Amino acid sequence: MANNYDAWKVSVTDFEEQKSDYDKLLFFLRFGILAPSSHNSQPWEFQIDVEKLSINVFKSKVRVLPVGDPNDDLSYVSIGCTVENIVVTADYFGYTVSVVYEENPQIELCAILQFTQDHSKSIDSSHLIHQIKRRIVNRGKYEQRNLPDEFLEKIQKFSTTDHKVVLIQDSQTIADIGKIANYASIQLMSSYLFRRELSTHVKNNFTESYVGIPAFGMQIPGILSLIVPNLIKLFNMDKFSEKQNTALFTKYTPEIIVLTSKNNTKKDKLIIGRMYQNIALNAISQDIKTSPWGSVSVYSESNKELQKVLNTEFYPEFLFRIGYNNKDPHHSPRLLVNSVIKK
Ligand SMILES: Cc1cc2nc3c(=O)[nH]c(=O)nc-3n(C[C@H](O)[C@H](O)[C@H](O)COP(=O)(O)O)c2cc1C
Incomplete structure (x- = not known):
């Protein structure tokens, strides 16, 4: 039996068993790897430095998407998500993490995380660590129910001078954005190479x-799931499901969030990933689900369209639907932590 879902069995109570600094840092990574990533590619690798009490976070040379994400935009956002999980986890156990981002896109190193044990272990039952295992991407139909004002106010405060949380609630704008997002997906899926790469990442159940x-x-049941990878490789499935996907935005998406950045650099994408993950954890704490739509980040024509609709000079880095749907799928698999430690 494969143990491809075992990564989710980690528990905060297991920390007590971690005696050495190496084991403690490795334990933080076990929560890190539960982060979302584009195509669940898990494009991260880690190097633990016990002497310095630090972790170097790298982009994997292998688990990237050369066709779907040629500039690694989505990989950097994904790596930002894992960094956020690590920071949240370490905070819970009494460590502050200072994050130094590597700005050069020519090298795999993305961030250096420096740990300082400077506060006591949290006893707060509302600490975000408790949401890491609950978070899941829910691609389903969201109820036409607005999100609580105090939640929206909280996440909008995550905006900084260089990074903005842009909330879209107006139904016409949501429909316009849906059109752009669907167009981007259909365009990407019209390439055989894109479909072939995606088909190796979509698995049967x-x-x-x-x-x-x-x-x-993707709400596809057992037997049918066996042929899905082949269907994806052979056909532009997004064209077939254009009508449903349009309705997903017009009828079943009460709110959209776009995270934008001023400078559109590798560092910005890492920071945007951290913002998304923090929003997703805050959201799930209130049973609110999120569902990213990566195609608009990589298909530049649509990205420019989105920028126009948002009426901003900032670069739209990451778009996701947000809302209520209480039917969650099972978690997706994860590599075990030892497989993502850089040798
Ligand atoms: C940067 C990024 C881009 C993503 N793009 C898409 C997307 O375009 N469509 C989609 O259905 N899911 C997208 N996802 C969600 C991933 O497929 C999902 O995180 C992954 O399969 C792992 O599942 P989980 O998040 O439920 O654990 C994206 C996630 C990230 C972090």
Whole structure:
């Protein structure tokens, strides 16, 4: 039996068993790797430096998407998500993490995390660590119910001079953005190479793979899931599902959030990933689900369209639907932590 879902079995109570600094840092990573990533590619690798009590976070040379994400935009956002999980976890156990971002896109290093044990372990039951295992991407239909004002106010305060949380609630604008997002997906899917790459990441529901998205994550049941990778490779499925995807935005998306940045650099994408993950954790604490739409980040024509609709000079880095849907799929698989430690 494959243990491709075992990564989710980590528990905060297991920390007590971690005696050495190495084991403690490794333990933080076990929560880090539960982060979302594009195509569930898990494009991260880690190097633990016990002497310095630090972790170097790298972009994997292998688990990236050369066709779907040629500039690694989505990989950096994904790596930002894992960094946020690590920071949240370490904070819970009494460590402050200072994050130094590597700005050069030519090298794999993305961030250096420096840990300082400077406060006591949290006893706060509302600490975000408790949401890491609950968070899941829910691609379903969201209820036409507005999100609580105090939640929206809280996440809008995450905006900084260089990074903005842009909230879209107006139904016409949501429909316009839906059109742009769907167009981007259809355009990307019109390339055979894109479909071939995606088809290696979409798995049947019985998969023993540690990466990729089992079809149940897209509400596709057992037997049908067996042919889904082939269907994706052969056909532009987004064209077939254009009508449903349009309705997803017009009828079943009460709110959209776009995270934008001023400078559109590698560092910005890492920071945007951290923002998304923090929003997703805050959201799930109130049973609110999120669902990213990566195609608009990488298909530049649509990205410019989105920028026009948002009426901003800032670069739209990451778009996600947000709302209520209480039918969650099973978690997606994860590599075990030892497989993502850089040798
Ligand atoms: C940067 C990024 C881009 C993503 N883009 C998409 C997308 O375009 N469509 C989609 O359905 N899911 C997208 N996702 C969600 C991933 O597929 C999902 O995180 C992954 O399969 C792992 O599942 P989980 O988040 O439920 O654990 C994206 C996630 C990230 C972090």
